[in-house]
Amino acid sequence: MVDQLAKSEANSKRIAVVEGCFGAAGQPLAIPGRVLIGEGVLTKLCRKKPKARQFFLFNDILVYGNIVIQKKKYNKQHIIPLESVTIDTVPDEGDLRNGWLIKTPTKSFAVYAATATEKSEWMNHIGKCVGDLLQKSGKAPTGEHAAVWVPDSEATVCMRCQKVKFTPVSRRHHCRKCGYVVCGPCSEKKYLLPSQSSKPVRVCEYCFVQLTSGGLAVRSDSFGRMGSKFNNLSDDDDEDDSSD
Numbered sequence: 001m002v003d004q005l006a007k008s009e010a011n012s013k014r015i016a017v018v019e020g021c022f023g024a025a026g027q028p029l030a031i032p033g034r035v036l037i038g039e040g041v042l043t044k045l046c047r048k049k050p051k052a053r054q055f056f057l058f059n060d061i062l063v064y065g066n067i068v069i070q071k072k073k074y075n076k077q078h079i080i081p082l083e084s085v086t087i088d089t090v091p092d093e094g095d096l097r098n099g100w101l102i103k104t105p106t107k108s109f110a111v112y113a114a115t116a117t118e119k120s121e122w123m124n125h126i127g128k129c130v131g132d133l134l135q136k137s138g139k140a141p142t143g144e145h146a147a148v149w150v151p152d153s154e155a156t157v158c159m160r161c162q163k164v165k166f167t168p169v170s171r172r173h174h175c176r177k178c179g180y181v182v183c184g185p186c187s188e189k190k191y192l193l194p195s196q197s198s199k200p201v202r203v204c205e206y207c208f209v210q211l212t213s214g215g216l217a218v219r220s221d222s223f224g225r226m227g228s229k230f231n232n233l234s235d236d237d238d239e240d241d242s243s244d
Contacts, residue, residue: 147179
């Protein structure tokens with residue numbers, strides 16, 4: 001079915017419309033064999049607060065961007081190769097319901113659908129696309145993924161030392177290895193995580209010791225031990241606040 005759709009004029013037109021919505025700043029999306037499976041608005045849990053984002057699922061990539069004018073204009077295009085994606089459901093908590101994690105070696109984040117049915121459809125379609133790609137390539141599923149960042153609002157004090165309170169002067173930072181919200185003194189070190197950056201990135205003191213001592217690597221989902229409320233997590237947002 002996918003192979004048939006790839007050759008259809010309707011599929012080509014749909015992809016052209018998506019390209020047009022992102023404008024010149026977006027990457028070309030039309031390549032031989034690519035099929036637009038579905039699209040919709042999902043709530044992405046960003047660093048500072050949940051935000052609506054437009055998502056497009058293709059048979060080989062997941063694309064999302066900021067909504068400028070619904071169905072007409074989007075910006076800040078992000079393209080995620082599906083071969084590197086793993087997904088996990090997120091338990092409902094408060095107003096955050098029908099969510100799941102999208103995890104890759106370079107970036108991981110939580111998204112939420114409007115209904116349980118919509119969530120199920122998204123997860124099923126993503127899972128099938130990933131499975132089909134891996135089957136064709138013969139590759140194994142990705143074993144490592146980037147940490148999902150704990151939202152700023154979930155931490156009033158440093159999650160490592162448990163002492164420093166965050167204020168306009170004492171800023172929040174994020175460890176790129178574990179995703180914890182930490183203070184400056186607890187995150188002075190940097191370490192090269194090749195899957196995330198070509199340059200050394202900020203890591204907390206605990207993760208730095210683990211990484212440099214040759215001990216077991218800190219699991220990027222280690223924040224799960226802090227309690228269920230930290231299971232609803234964010235990445236570095238889509239704005240220029242990712243430096244910390």
